Amino acid sequence: MIGVDVCSVERIKTVWLKNKKQFEERLLTRTERAAEKKWTAEKLARRWALKEATAKALGTGIGARYGFHDIQTGHDAHGRPVISVQGFEGIQASVSDDLGIAVAFVLINE
Secondary structure (H helix, E strand, O other): EEEEEEEEEHHHHHHHHHHHHHHHHOOOHHHHHHHHHOOOOHHHHHHHHHHHHHHHHHOOOOOOOEEEEEEEEEEEEOEEEEEEOOEEEEEEEEEEEEEEEEEEEEOOOO
């Protein structure tokens, strides 16, 4: 199963700056918030894209069956993205941002 998402950093920044705490609590799990001490619009856009791409790979999109808090994101010691969703193993992902756009690609082996 494959999922891809593209996200505007500026759009995330606009919403985030209106109410940082509320936006971060909506998007990020408690573990994700604790792991990162300084969020930026680019980091948040990458997380948004990863979670959206994961939900698309699961065939649902955010909200239909999985919410932002059902998808845990982070990175390993080498900086590679790590995603966990209860009931799924072997989730692979790539994420990047450039020129104000964040993009994520997720592959879930069935």
